[in-house]
Amino acid sequence: MYAFDIERPTTIADAVAALGAEDAQALGGGQTLIPTLKQRLAMPSKLVSLTAIPELKGVCVADDGALCIGGGTTHATVAAQAAAHYPALAALAGGIGDPAVRNRGTIGGSLANNDPAACYPAAALASGATIVTNARQMAADDYFQGLFTTALDEGEIITEVRFPVPDxxxxxxxxxxxxxxxxxxxxxxxxxxxxxxxxxxxxxxxxxxxxxxxxxxxxxxxxxxxxxxxxxxxxxxxxxxxxxxxxxxxxxxxxxxxxxxx
Amino acid sequence: MPKDTGIGASTKRREDVRFLTGRGKYTDDIQLTGQAHAAFVRSQVAHGEILSIDTSDAEKMPGVLAIFTGEDFVDVGGNPAGWLINSRDGEPMKEPKRPVLAHGKVRHVGDAYAAVIAETAEQARDAAEAIAADIKELPAVTNMAQALAGAPFVHDEIATNQCFDWGWIEDNRAATDEAIRNAPHVTTLELVNNRLVPNAMEPRASTGDYDPGTGDYTLYTTSQNPHLTRLLISAFVLGIPENKLRVIAPDVGGGFGSKIYHYGEEALVLAAAKKLGRPVRWTATRSESFLTDAHGRDHVTKIELACEKDGTFIAFRTETMANVGAYLSNFSTATPTFLHGTLMAGNYTVPNVYVNVKAVFTNTAPVDAYRGAGRPEATYSIERVIDKAARELGLDPIAIRRKNFVKPDQFPFTSAAGLEYDIGNYDALMDKLEELADFGGFAERRKASEAAGKLRGLGINSYIEACGIAPSNLVGILGSRVGLYDAATVRVNATGNISVMVGAHSHGQGHETAFPQVVGEMLGIDPASVDIVHGDTSKIPFGMGSYGSRSLAVCGSAVVRATEKVIAKAKKIAAHMLEASEADVEFAEGNFTVAGTDKSVSFGEVALKAYIPHNFPLDSVEPGLEETAFYDPANFTYPAGGYACEVEVDPETGKVTVERFTACDDFGNVINPMIVSGQVHGGIGQGIGQALLENTVYDENGQLTSASYMDYAMPRADDLPFYTVDHSCVTPCTHNPLGVKGCGEAGAIGSPPAVVNAVIDALQSGGHNVTHIDMPVSPSRVWAAMNNA
The missing domain is CATH 3.30.390.50 (CO dehydrogenase flavoprotein, C-terminal domain)
Incomplete structure (x- = not known):
C-alpha cells in the first residue's frame, strides 16, 4: 500500500471533521478497503478509522419496535444480538464471509460500499430500512443508487440503520x-x-x-x-x-x- | 495389531510440531544482514513490443540501489526446457529463448521486464511504478486453435505458435486408424482439461547472497529440487560454477509441481546480489503467484474409443492441444507427452493406442507439471469416454472396465502405449471399491435424494499412473536432458544416532517422518534417533528432488541402499569387535551376534567403535560409518486405483455436492499409512477442486480474469465430504527394494473423472440427456446443460 496518515477519532463530530481533509477516506472494518489499499488500487491521504467511536456501535430496539443498529456494529455482533428481534437479519449477518470478516466488517461499511453482491443491501432494501447519517435520514429506496453508488455525500457517515421488523x-x-x-x-x-x-x-x-x-x-x-x-x-x-x-x-x-x- | 514404529506404523509427523506451532522456517523467514529488496515490473498487456524503458525517474526515488532490465541479461543464457520432444516428422521442438527478464517483447500478463532493488520492499515497489515503459500493445492469442491457425506469433523468430506435433506411437497410427474404421462401435468425446493455478500456500520467494571474499553465491529459494535449480542456473542461465553456488530450499509451503522449475526471479536476485554486494530478497505477492507460477493442465482433447458391442476395447485415439503458455517451463514439454501419452492405454488390454499432441504457444503464463502432470489428463480422457461408451452400449460402468482390465497373470504387461506395467491387480481394487463404497445401498440413497428434490449420481474411475519418475535410461531415450536417479547419504554418528542426507525435498510429504521409519526398521533402532537433512546443496548428495510421486520409490530406495552399505560395513567392525569371522556375524534387531554363541555387540557400540578406532583393523576397514548410494530404478512404478464418487445435484440451481467419496489405491507397500491417507485426502481435494471449482480464465486480450481468490474458487473444507480411503490392496513394486510405488498424486489423478461421471449419472437419472460437461462443473454450467441454455 501507499503511505497514508491515520486518525482514530472517538466521536462522530471529530470523525466528520477529520473527513473534511482532502482525499480523506473513512475506514470501517476495512474488509474491502484494506485489500484495496494492499493492491495499491486506492491512494487516500488519510484514513479516518471509525472503530473507536462508541456511539456508532450497538443493537437496540426503538420505541416503535424498529431494530436499530449502529453503523459501526460488526456482523458478528448483529448475528448475536439481533437474533431475538429479527432472526432473518441476524442469519444474514452470520452468513457473511467467515468469522474473521464478521468480527471486523461493519454494517455501515457494507452499506456505504454498496458492493453489488453484498448481503446487507438486500436486507436494508427489503426491510424498508432507514439509513441514518451524521447529517440526515434516508429511506433505503432512495439510498441505493447503483453499483458501489449511494446517496451518501463526501465525508458523510452512516451512524445507524433502522430496520422495521417484519412478521x-x-x-x-x-x-x-x-x-x-x-x-x-x-x-x-x-x-x-x-x-x-x-x-x-x-x-x-x-x-x-x-x-x-x-x-x-x-x-x-x-x-x-x-x-x-x-x-x-x-x-x-x-x-x-x-x-x-x-x-x-x-x-x-x-x-x-x-x-x-x- | 498395527505396528507402533518402523515400516507400516502410522507415526505422527514430527515436522508438524514446527509447522503447526508457527516455527517452520521458510525462505521469507530468513533475514540476512544488509539485505535489500527486489520488486519486479510486470507487463500489464499480454503481448507487446518494448519500445523503450525509461528508468531515470525511478533511479532518483528514495532507497533505490539498482535497476535491471532485459538489456542487462542479453549476454547470459536462457531458462531451458528440460525435455526434447521431436515432432512426428522428426523435427525437434521449437525452443525460443526464455530470458531472465523480457527483452524486445513481453509475452504474457505478468511477464517481468524490469526489476528494482531498493532498501525496503515498499521503496522498490514505489520505484517500480515510476519506471516508464513504452510498450506497444500487439494482438494477443490465448485460444489454442487460433494460435495454431497463424499469426500473431508469440515468438516471431519461430514464425509459428506450434512447439511440436507429437505422435505416440507413430508406428501404431495406421493400425489404430484402421481399427477404428472397422470397429462396431466408436464413442467420441471432446473435452477440456481445465487450466489450474497451483496456489501453494507459500508464495514463491528467493533471496540471493554473494560473498565477494570467496566468490560464493547462496540462493535461498522455494524449490522442490535445489540441485536441479543449481544446475540450471549454473549450466544454462548465469554460468556460475556449480561449486560456487549453494542453493538452499528450506521449509517450503507446498509446491504441487510449481516449485520444480527455475524461474527468472532466482537468477535476478543472484545477479543483483553480486552487483550490490548485498543480499537481495523477493517474495511474490499472491497476485504475482497467480500471474507467474507455472500453471497446470490446459488440454483440449478429442478422444475416440472403439469397441465391440460387448464393450471389449479395440482402440483409443486422441488428438490433444496442450497449452505451454508463452515460454517453455522446464518440464512443460514432457508433461503433455511422455507423462500423458504413455498412459493412454489405462489399466486396459486395449490393443491399439495412438496419441497426437500439439503443444501450443499462447500469450498466457507458462504451463507445466501440476500434481499428477499429464496422468490426470490421460485418466480423465480415458475414463470419461469409457463412461460414455458404457452408457451408449447399455453396459454397467464397472463391468465394462473389468472386461478390459489387464489381469493379474498378465504382468509384466506391455501396454499398447508402450509402458511395461510390472505388477497390479485391478480387479482386486474394484472388489474392494464395491465393498467399501456400498454400491448395494446406492438405490436407497438415490431414492432419499429424490425425495428431497435432488438428483443423485454415482461415478466410477479406474486409474493407473507412472510414478517414481526416474529411470534415467528410459527417460533419456524419451528425450529427458537430465538423469532422474536419486541419492542418499546415511551418516552414523559416534553416539549411534543418524543423519540421513537425501536428494528428495519435503514440502509437505512427511519425509522427515517416513524415511527414519525405513532406516530405523533396517537398523533395529528407534526412528526418533534418525534425522533427515534435505534441501541444501552443500549438505546433501546430488539428488533430483521431489515430484512425480518419486521420493520414496527413488530416494527411499537410495536410503535403503546406503543403509545396507552401512550394515555391511558395521558387520566388518562388529566381526573385529567380536573376534569372529565376518561370515559368522549376523545382524538382527539392532544387534550383531556370532551365530551359535552368546557373543553380541549392539549397533550403538559398533558406531562408537567406528569413530574411536583404537585397535582397529585399518588394513581392512576404514574408520567412520557413513555411506552414500545413488539409486536409479529399472522402471517407473505403477500405482493404480478404483475410485467412486456420489454426488447430489440440485436441479433448480445446478449446484453439485459431493456426498460420498471412496478411494481404493494400490501403492505397493506402505511405510506410514497415516501419511499416505493424508496424501490421498489432499489429492482428492485438489481433484474435486479441479472438477467442480477451479477455473482459470484468460479473456481474448490475455487478461487473467480469475487472478484472485475473489474469482478463482479453491476447494474449502465444506466443499468436501468425509472420504473413505483404503490402501490395503497391495501388489508390491517388483523392482525397488521397498516394494513401494508412490502416493502423492493419486488422489488428484483419480478423482476428477469420478466426480464428472457421477454428475452425468445424476443428470441422466433425472431424464436429462446430458453426456458431458466440461470442468469445472460449476452450478451455472450444470444448469445450462440441463436447460440447453
Whole structure:
C-alpha cells in the first residue's frame, strides 16, 4: 500500500471533521478497503478509522419496535444480538464471509460500499430500512443508487440503520463459488402492509426490488405465488460464475426458497 | 495389531510440531544482514513490443540501489526446457529463448521486464511504478486453435505458435486408424482439461547472497529440487560454477509441481546480489503467484474409443492441444507427452493406442507439471469416454472396465502405449471399491435424494499412473536432458544416532517422518534417533528432488541402499569387535551376534567403535560409518486405483455436492499409512477442486480474469465430504527394494473423472440427456446443460 496518515477519532463530530481533509477516506472494518489499499488500487491521504467511536456501535430496539443498529456494529455482533428481534437479519449477518470478516466488517461499511453482491443491501432494501447519517435520514429506496453508488455525500457517515421488523422474513443466498459473496441473494420480508423482495448479486444496477414478486406475494405469501413469474435477464450481470440468464433464473429460485423459509 | 514404529506404523509427523506451532522456517523467514529488496515490473498487456524503458525517474526515488532490465541479461543464457520432444516428422521442438527478464517483447500478463532493488520492499515497489515503459500493445492469442491457425506469433523468430506435433506411437497410427474404421462401435468425446493455478500456500520467494571474499553465491529459494535449480542456473542461465553456488530450499509451503522449475526471479536476485554486494530478497505477492507460477493442465482433447458391442476395447485415439503458455517451463514439454501419452492405454488390454499432441504457444503464463502432470489428463480422457461408451452400449460402468482390465497373470504387461506395467491387480481394487463404497445401498440413497428434490449420481474411475519418475535410461531415450536417479547419504554418528542426507525435498510429504521409519526398521533402532537433512546443496548428495510421486520409490530406495552399505560395513567392525569371522556375524534387531554363541555387540557400540578406532583393523576397514548410494530404478512404478464418487445435484440451481467419496489405491507397500491417507485426502481435494471449482480464465486480450481468490474458487473444507480411503490392496513394486510405488498424486489423478461421471449419472437419472460437461462443473454450467441454455 501507499503511505497514508491515520486518525482514530472517538466521536462522530471529530470523525466528520477529520473527513473534511482532502482525499480523506473513512475506514470501517476495512474488509474491502484494506485489500484495496494492499493492491495499491486506492491512494487516500488519510484514513479516518471509525472503530473507536462508541456511539456508532450497538443493537437496540426503538420505541416503535424498529431494530436499530449502529453503523459501526460488526456482523458478528448483529448475528448475536439481533437474533431475538429479527432472526432473518441476524442469519444474514452470520452468513457473511467467515468469522474473521464478521468480527471486523461493519454494517455501515457494507452499506456505504454498496458492493453489488453484498448481503446487507438486500436486507436494508427489503426491510424498508432507514439509513441514518451524521447529517440526515434516508429511506433505503432512495439510498441505493447503483453499483458501489449511494446517496451518501463526501465525508458523510452512516451512524445507524433502522430496520422495521417484519412478521416473517428470510434471506436466501446462492454463493458465488470463489468469493462466497451472493451470486444471487434474495431477501423477502412480509409486513402487515405488504411484502418486499430485494435482490442482490444479480443486477448490473446493484440491489433492486422485484416488484412483480412483491405484488404476487402480498396477495398470496407462498412459494407457488411466484412460480408463474419470470425474471428478465436484461441488465443482469454475466461473468465466469454465471450468465445473465442463470442469474435471472436464480432470482426466482432464491425467492421461492426465501418465502418457504420465512 | 498395527505396528507402533518402523515400516507400516502410522507415526505422527514430527515436522508438524514446527509447522503447526508457527516455527517452520521458510525462505521469507530468513533475514540476512544488509539485505535489500527486489520488486519486479510486470507487463500489464499480454503481448507487446518494448519500445523503450525509461528508468531515470525511478533511479532518483528514495532507497533505490539498482535497476535491471532485459538489456542487462542479453549476454547470459536462457531458462531451458528440460525435455526434447521431436515432432512426428522428426523435427525437434521449437525452443525460443526464455530470458531472465523480457527483452524486445513481453509475452504474457505478468511477464517481468524490469526489476528494482531498493532498501525496503515498499521503496522498490514505489520505484517500480515510476519506471516508464513504452510498450506497444500487439494482438494477443490465448485460444489454442487460433494460435495454431497463424499469426500473431508469440515468438516471431519461430514464425509459428506450434512447439511440436507429437505422435505416440507413430508406428501404431495406421493400425489404430484402421481399427477404428472397422470397429462396431466408436464413442467420441471432446473435452477440456481445465487450466489450474497451483496456489501453494507459500508464495514463491528467493533471496540471493554473494560473498565477494570467496566468490560464493547462496540462493535461498522455494524449490522442490535445489540441485536441479543449481544446475540450471549454473549450466544454462548465469554460468556460475556449480561449486560456487549453494542453493538452499528450506521449509517450503507446498509446491504441487510449481516449485520444480527455475524461474527468472532466482537468477535476478543472484545477479543483483553480486552487483550490490548485498543480499537481495523477493517474495511474490499472491497476485504475482497467480500471474507467474507455472500453471497446470490446459488440454483440449478429442478422444475416440472403439469397441465391440460387448464393450471389449479395440482402440483409443486422441488428438490433444496442450497449452505451454508463452515460454517453455522446464518440464512443460514432457508433461503433455511422455507423462500423458504413455498412459493412454489405462489399466486396459486395449490393443491399439495412438496419441497426437500439439503443444501450443499462447500469450498466457507458462504451463507445466501440476500434481499428477499429464496422468490426470490421460485418466480423465480415458475414463470419461469409457463412461460414455458404457452408457451408449447399455453396459454397467464397472463391468465394462473389468472386461478390459489387464489381469493379474498378465504382468509384466506391455501396454499398447508402450509402458511395461510390472505388477497390479485391478480387479482386486474394484472388489474392494464395491465393498467399501456400498454400491448395494446406492438405490436407497438415490431414492432419499429424490425425495428431497435432488438428483443423485454415482461415478466410477479406474486409474493407473507412472510414478517414481526416474529411470534415467528410459527417460533419456524419451528425450529427458537430465538423469532422474536419486541419492542418499546415511551418516552414523559416534553416539549411534543418524543423519540421513537425501536428494528428495519435503514440502509437505512427511519425509522427515517416513524415511527414519525405513532406516530405523533396517537398523533395529528407534526412528526418533534418525534425522533427515534435505534441501541444501552443500549438505546433501546430488539428488533430483521431489515430484512425480518419486521420493520414496527413488530416494527411499537410495536410503535403503546406503543403509545396507552401512550394515555391511558395521558387520566388518562388529566381526573385529567380536573376534569372529565376518561370515559368522549376523545382524538382527539392532544387534550383531556370532551365530551359535552368546557373543553380541549392539549397533550403538559398533558406531562408537567406528569413530574411536583404537585397535582397529585399518588394513581392512576404514574408520567412520557413513555411506552414500545413488539409486536409479529399472522402471517407473505403477500405482493404480478404483475410485467412486456420489454426488447430489440440485436441479433448480445446478449446484453439485459431493456426498460420498471412496478411494481404493494400490501403492505397493506402505511405510506410514497415516501419511499416505493424508496424501490421498489432499489429492482428492485438489481433484474435486479441479472438477467442480477451479477455473482459470484468460479473456481474448490475455487478461487473467480469475487472478484472485475473489474469482478463482479453491476447494474449502465444506466443499468436501468425509472420504473413505483404503490402501490395503497391495501388489508390491517388483523392482525397488521397498516394494513401494508412490502416493502423492493419486488422489488428484483419480478423482476428477469420478466426480464428472457421477454428475452425468445424476443428470441422466433425472431424464436429462446430458453426456458431458466440461470442468469445472460449476452450478451455472450444470444448469445450462440441463436447460440447453
Amino acid at each position: 416473517r422474513a428470510a434471506y436466501m443466498k446462492f454463493q458465488q463459488p470463489a468469493s462466497r459473496f451472493a451470486l444471487t441473494g434474495v431477501f423477502v420480508a412480509k409486513y402487515a402492509d405488504g411484502v418486499r423482495v430485494a435482490v442482490t448479486g444479480a443486477s448490473e444496477g446493484g440491489v433492486f426490488r422485484w416488484t412483480e414478486a412483491e405484488a404476487a406475494l402480498s396477495a398470496d405469501f407462498s412459494a407457488d405465488a411466484v412460480a408463474g413469474l419470470s425474471v428478465s435477464s436484461n441488465g443482469m450481470m454475466g461473468d465466469v460464475h454465471g450468465t445473465p440468464d442463470y442469474r435471472a433464473h436464480l432470482v426466482k429460485v432464491m425467492t421461492k426458497r426465501a418465502v418457504a423459509a420465512a
